[in-house]
Structure formats: C-alpha cells, structure tokens
Amino acid sequence: MRLPVVCLLGLLNQLPAFSQAPARYDVIIHEILPKPTPTAGLPAFEYIELKNRGSKAWNLAGWKLGVNKREIQLPAYQLEPDSLVVFCSTAAAAAYNQPGIIGHPKFPPLADDTALITLYGPEAQVIHSIYYTRDWYGGPVKGGRSLEMADPSHPCTETNNWLPSPDPKGGTPAKPNAAAKQLEDDSRPDLLFASVADSQQVFLHFSKPVDSSIAANPGRYLLPGFNILTVKVLPPIFNEVALQLHKPLNPASLYTITVNGIKDCEGKESGLFLSAVIGKSAPPGPKDVVINELLFYTSPGVPEFIEILNASAKRTTADKLFFSSRKKDGSFSSFKALTQQARIIEPGEHLAFTTNPQALCGQFACLAPNQVLKVGSLPSMPMEAGSIVLVTADSSIIDEVHYSDSMHFALMNTNRDVSLERKSPFFPSDDMGNWHSAAGTYGGASPGFRNTQRQEAAVNSINIVLSPDVIFPDNGVVDNQAILSWKLPSAGYTGNIRIFDAGGKLVKRLSDNLLMGIEGSVNWNATNEYGEMLPSGIYIFLIEIFNLQGEATRWKKTIVVARKLT
Structure with a gap:
C-alpha cells in the first residue's frame, strides 16, 4: 500500500x-x-x-x-x-x-x-x-x-x-499580564569578577545570562601564557563560565584574564568591564575587612545596602564571609552569605551588597557598578537602630557595627535615602564619631566606591577653588561651565552657594543647606533659576560654609561669562 x-x-x-x-x-x-x-x-x-x-x-x-x-x-x-x-x-x-x-x-x-x-x-x-x-x-x-x-x-x-501585578485581584493566572509593557533595557553582560576553583580551573562571573553558543568558544578568552582547553557555560542561569587551563596557575602570581565578544541572549555586548584579576588570596582576619557604609532607611523601590572595605594590605575573598545581626538576647540572627564564589577583594577595594543593584544604581551615582553585588537577602535593618555583624562560618567576628538614626547629621531634614558612611577604616567601628551622613553632592550614598566623608590625614584649612576664570557657554566642550571644588578639614560642613550678577541681583541658588563631603564639587553652566542662559558679564559666587560647632566662613569669588558676538 x-x-x-x-x-x-x-x-x-x-x-x-x-x-x-x-x-x-x-x-x-x-x-x-x-x-x-x-x-x-x-x-x-x-x-x-x-x-x-x-x-x-x-x-x-x-x-x-x-x-x-x-x-x-x-x-x-x-x-x-x-x-x-x-x-x-x-x-x-x-x-x-x-x-x-x-x-x-x-x-x-x-x-x-x-x-x-x-x-x-x-x-x-x-x-x-x-x-x-x-x-x-x-x-x-x-x-x-x-x-x-x-x-x-x-x-x-x-x-x-x-x-x-497591578490587577485588583492580585494576579492574572492563565490571562495576559496586567503589568505588561515595553521594557527599555540596555544592560550588558559585564564581567564582574573571576575566581579560581583549583589550579587549572577558573570561573568567570557575569552580570547577566550570556549567549552560550558564543561564550562556549575558547577564543573569546585571553589568559597570557595559558591555553584554554575547554569552556562550559554553567546552567541554569548561564551567567557563569568555567575555563579549564592546560597547566596549573602559579599560586604566588597574579593574572589578568580578558574576554571579548561575549553577548547576552539579545545580542548585546559589554564594552566596559572586560577583564578581571585572579591569583593568590588569604582568609580575612578580624578588622581586615570592615563594614564601611549602611543604607537602612529607604523610600519604596530603593533597596538597602551594606558596603564592606578591605582595610588590610592582603588580597582576601568574600565567599568566607557572612552578614548577620544581633537578636535581643545578643545571639546572632541567621547568616546571610555575601557570595558563593571566591570573589577576590583587593586591598582598599569596596564592595556593596544589595538585593537589587540596578535599582540602587538608578537612585545613586554608582561610580563603580561592578563593585555593587546582588545578594538574595540582607539582615533586617530597622530604621531607628540596629546592628550588623560581619562573621565567618565558625561565628568569628570580623567586624561589628551598632547604628542608630541619631548618628546622622543633625541638620538634615530627613535621613531617608541617605547612607551612614565610615570616616576612617582604622578608627573603632563602635565610635559614633567615626560615622557621618553621606554628602548630598553624591545623592546621599556612595555604594561600591570611596566614601564621601572618608577622613584621611588632617587638613588644616578649608580650600575652595573656582575654575576656570572665564567660561564660554557657547563652546560645546571646553570651558563651557564653572566648577566650584573644595577640600574640607572634617565632615559635617553644610554649604550655601548663590550666584549674583555685577549689580548684586541674585540670579541662581546653586545649593541651599548642602551637606558637603570632605572633597566635592558643583558645576554651573551660566543659567539662571529657570534654566535660561545668562548674558555675558561678571558674576559673583557667594559661598557660606558652617558646621554644628559654630564655625562659619564665607567667600566671594568672581567669574566672567563670555559669549560669541553675533
């Protein structure tokens, strides 16, 4: 048939x-x-x-x-x-x-x-x-x-x-999603860090899932002096890649591994974070790593974070560390792992941990986004007061901080969405004077990078600089705005910056009651209060700085705005 x-x-x-x-x-x-x-x-x-x-x-x-x-x-x-x-x-x-x-x-x-x-x-x-x-x-x-x-x-x-789900019933099972909308997403698969599993196996950790067909190609990776024998993109998330090397790494050496052409499932490729350092590290001891910044009182949609700093001179790893807090009886709450991977922490490096890095960096200026890491959860951080403990698996305390909202700068209207920063990693963690609210010039927090209130060697005087002397707003790139920068002797200064024309008329309030960092700057692009461009002429900056100790100082600095003749 x-x-x-x-x-x-x-x-x-x-x-x-x-x-x-x-x-x-x-x-x-x-x-x-x-x-x-x-x-x-x-x-x-x-x-x-x-x-x-x-x-x-x-x-x-x-x-x-x-x-x-x-x-x-x-x-x-x-x-x-x-x-x-x-x-x-x-x-x-x-x-x-x-x-x-x-x-x-x-x-x-x-x-x-x-x-x-x-x-x-x-x-x-x-x-x-x-x-x-x-x-x-x-x-x-x-x-x-x-x-x-x-x-x-x-x-x-x-x-x-x-x-x-915005649906009134709380969800839309077997029906179109009520939250459906077009997403604008420009995130890329950045190389966050690399870790060593054994002498011949290296793990690469990316910020999002990668295209396995591309990432499985050994030619996408360069480790000078080594051949990549095999590559495995690890399920189920596919944001980790395991490389098998042809010979062992020298445990006393540091290496830099570079990636190229790694894309996500939509074909987007990172052009920023393409290399990572791997090599020997030592386990952290007490005070080698310190709790450096806390954000515990936030608006809806803004995640909390805890930042640590490697205050030692040795390379160490984050996978041996856990966050915890103290219960009322003084015992530890549940341990929260910082990471499951052997994430290297270089001397002087900051790492911030949060449940939503993208939302955090949408709120604050994350100048080092690859140093803001995602965790499943953090210890409970009540807004009035609490404790954060950095411990190892055997409950050895590496650092401990007891915080309260009273440690924030007294003249602030609110401490919501403002972090507490440690002034010095070498002063005691329980010294309330070693903590200060983050500067307003950075939006109220500095996750993953140097604290705005970091206190180094003593500065004996206030140094304020306005540059350049003449600005050209019509110039698209060079000298088209004024930069007022400062270096202060200590944290806790508040500043008012106003700009007047040559006739003494106020044209711009650049800042009112600005909580200033130890170092910082603000810019002016020759516009008035309404964003309108001002005419050519001489303008006067009036800067007033004061602190809670009653110290107050004011300066006048002049600048020329020059425009093209038409």
Missing part, C-alpha cells in the same frame, strides 16, 4: 530524528505567586505560569519544572504559540476552576522571598530559569500579589523585567 505524501511526512515528523527540540526561551516562566496570603482576591495558593513565546506548539510531556532542588514531571499538555498555562497544587486547581490551570499532586512550594525556578525541556535542557528575590516587589513582599514579567522579548533580563 502506498501512503500519500502528506501522511508520510506526518509519520516522519513523529520520529525522533525529525522532531524539533525547543530552544532556550521558546517557553518562559511568565508569572509566579510566591506568597498568596493575605489574599487580594485570588485563591490562597501558589502558582507558576508558563508562556509559549515561539511560533511552534509544544507538548509538555517529559518537561520538568524545578524549584530550588525539588523537581516535578509535567503532564502531557499542548501549549500553543502565544498561549499560557499555570501549574499549581491539586487543591489550587480546584479552587481556581478555570481553563489553563493544571494541578499537580507534588507541586513544589515557593519561598516567600527567594527561590530558583527552572524549566527543563524533554532532553533535560534548561529552557528558562529565574532567581527571584523579595526586592522584585520593589520593597517588602506583597502577600496575595503575583510577580509578572513585563516584556517577554527580554527573557534574560531579571529584576527590572518583573513587577508586582
């Missing part, structure tokens, strides 16, 4: 050799409800929603869904293109009682604040994985409200692509 061609092709497509395997991100994790109570209107059950963002239907038989270390086998279900399916417990499916929601007798529980969720294809390949934290909510976990992916076209963007 001869079969029609159409039937023959249908049979061939059912054979393994002719079946098409799903690619990564063909199906994505699209919505999750980690904390269903107190309910906003949905049944009080957790769920995970999947979306087929491809052009081919997939039968989910043989696929797996994992939450941390627990996995379940998915049942046979035909997931059509651009369609949704929700998996939950058997009791939850009965409570929802709507199409597209499937109950599973072994549905794994979702932690309220942090968990790794992974979708595996029929060949156990990772299709999509997310590592959610409580900061995806932009603040405290909102019970009864799901987390929704805003833009499925950015599947390898995590925190900024997930939002609490």
Whole structure:
C-alpha cells in the first residue's frame, strides 16, 4: 500500500530524528505567586505560569519544572504559540476552576522571598530559569500579589523585567499580564569578577545570562601564557563560565584574564568591564575587612545596602564571609552569605551588597557598578537602630557595627535615602564619631566606591577653588561651565552657594543647606533659576560654609561669562 505524501511526512515528523527540540526561551516562566496570603482576591495558593513565546506548539510531556532542588514531571499538555498555562497544587486547581490551570499532586512550594525556578525541556535542557528575590516587589513582599514579567522579548533580563501585578485581584493566572509593557533595557553582560576553583580551573562571573553558543568558544578568552582547553557555560542561569587551563596557575602570581565578544541572549555586548584579576588570596582576619557604609532607611523601590572595605594590605575573598545581626538576647540572627564564589577583594577595594543593584544604581551615582553585588537577602535593618555583624562560618567576628538614626547629621531634614558612611577604616567601628551622613553632592550614598566623608590625614584649612576664570557657554566642550571644588578639614560642613550678577541681583541658588563631603564639587553652566542662559558679564559666587560647632566662613569669588558676538 502506498501512503500519500502528506501522511508520510506526518509519520516522519513523529520520529525522533525529525522532531524539533525547543530552544532556550521558546517557553518562559511568565508569572509566579510566591506568597498568596493575605489574599487580594485570588485563591490562597501558589502558582507558576508558563508562556509559549515561539511560533511552534509544544507538548509538555517529559518537561520538568524545578524549584530550588525539588523537581516535578509535567503532564502531557499542548501549549500553543502565544498561549499560557499555570501549574499549581491539586487543591489550587480546584479552587481556581478555570481553563489553563493544571494541578499537580507534588507541586513544589515557593519561598516567600527567594527561590530558583527552572524549566527543563524533554532532553533535560534548561529552557528558562529565574532567581527571584523579595526586592522584585520593589520593597517588602506583597502577600496575595503575583510577580509578572513585563516584556517577554527580554527573557534574560531579571529584576527590572518583573513587577508586582497591578490587577485588583492580585494576579492574572492563565490571562495576559496586567503589568505588561515595553521594557527599555540596555544592560550588558559585564564581567564582574573571576575566581579560581583549583589550579587549572577558573570561573568567570557575569552580570547577566550570556549567549552560550558564543561564550562556549575558547577564543573569546585571553589568559597570557595559558591555553584554554575547554569552556562550559554553567546552567541554569548561564551567567557563569568555567575555563579549564592546560597547566596549573602559579599560586604566588597574579593574572589578568580578558574576554571579548561575549553577548547576552539579545545580542548585546559589554564594552566596559572586560577583564578581571585572579591569583593568590588569604582568609580575612578580624578588622581586615570592615563594614564601611549602611543604607537602612529607604523610600519604596530603593533597596538597602551594606558596603564592606578591605582595610588590610592582603588580597582576601568574600565567599568566607557572612552578614548577620544581633537578636535581643545578643545571639546572632541567621547568616546571610555575601557570595558563593571566591570573589577576590583587593586591598582598599569596596564592595556593596544589595538585593537589587540596578535599582540602587538608578537612585545613586554608582561610580563603580561592578563593585555593587546582588545578594538574595540582607539582615533586617530597622530604621531607628540596629546592628550588623560581619562573621565567618565558625561565628568569628570580623567586624561589628551598632547604628542608630541619631548618628546622622543633625541638620538634615530627613535621613531617608541617605547612607551612614565610615570616616576612617582604622578608627573603632563602635565610635559614633567615626560615622557621618553621606554628602548630598553624591545623592546621599556612595555604594561600591570611596566614601564621601572618608577622613584621611588632617587638613588644616578649608580650600575652595573656582575654575576656570572665564567660561564660554557657547563652546560645546571646553570651558563651557564653572566648577566650584573644595577640600574640607572634617565632615559635617553644610554649604550655601548663590550666584549674583555685577549689580548684586541674585540670579541662581546653586545649593541651599548642602551637606558637603570632605572633597566635592558643583558645576554651573551660566543659567539662571529657570534654566535660561545668562548674558555675558561678571558674576559673583557667594559661598557660606558652617558646621554644628559654630564655625562659619564665607567667600566671594568672581567669574566672567563670555559669549560669541553675533
């Protein structure tokens, strides 16, 4: 019997050799409800929603869904293109009682604040994985409200692509996401740091998932004097790469490894952070690493952070360190690991830890964004007072700070979104005089880089410089604005800076009650209070500086604004 061609092709497509395997991100994790109570209107059950963002239907038989270390086998279900399916417990499916929601007798529980969720294809390949934290909510976990992916076209963007559902019921299971919107994402896969697993294996840690087909090429990596034998991009997040070397590293030497052409799943490539140092390090001892800055009172959407500083002369690693706090009885709260990788901390290097680096650097000027690292959670930091302890796994104390809101600068209107900075890493951590509010010139915090109130060798006088003498606002690049810079003898100075024309008329309030750092600067681009360009002429800067000890000083400095003749 001869079969029609159409039937023959249908049979061939059912054979393994002719079946098409799903690619990564063909199906994505699209919505999750980690904390269903107190309910906003949905049944009080957790769920995970999947979306087929491809052009081919997939039968989910043989696929797996994992939450941390627990996995379940998915049942046979035909997931059509651009369609949704929700998996939950058997009791939850009965409570929802709507199409597209499937109950599973072994549905794994979702932690309220942090968990790794992974979708595996029929060949156990990772299709999509997310590592959610409580900061995806932009603040405290909102019970009864799901987390929704805003833009499925950015599947390898995590925190900024997930939002609490704005739906009045708290979520949209098996329905289009209420938080859906077009995402503007220009993040790149920066090389954050490198670590050494053993003498012939190096791990590279990137800021976001990378394209495995590109990152698996040994030619993308340069380590002078070494050949890269194999490269493995590590699942399930694919933001770590393991390199196998042809010979051992010298434990007494430092090496610089460089990457090139590494892209994310959307084809974007980093042009900034492309190299990292690897080599010998020593375990941290007491006061080798100190707690250097704390942000504990924040607005909604602004994450807290803890910054540490390597105050020693030796290279050490962060993977042996944990954050904790003190309970009322003086015992430690749960330990929070800084990192699972052997992240090197160079002498004098700052590292800030937060649950949402992108949100933190959207609020403050992160001058070293590769030194702002993501953690699943931080110890509780009450806004009135609390403690932060830096410890090793055996509870040895490396540093400890007891803070309170009274340690902030007394003349500030509010200390919300203002960090406490350590003045000197060599003065005691429990000395209240060794802490000060971060300068307003940096937006109120300095995560990952030198403190605005860092006190070095004593400065005997106030030094204020206005330059250049003449500015040319019509010049696009050179000398088109005035820079007023200062160096002060100590922290705690407040400044008022006003600009007058030659006739004594006030034209610009450059700053009022500005909390100044030890060093800093402000710019003026020859505009008035309304942003309008001022005419040519002589202008006078009046600078008033005072502190809580009653010291007050004022200066007058002049500058010329010159414009092209028309």
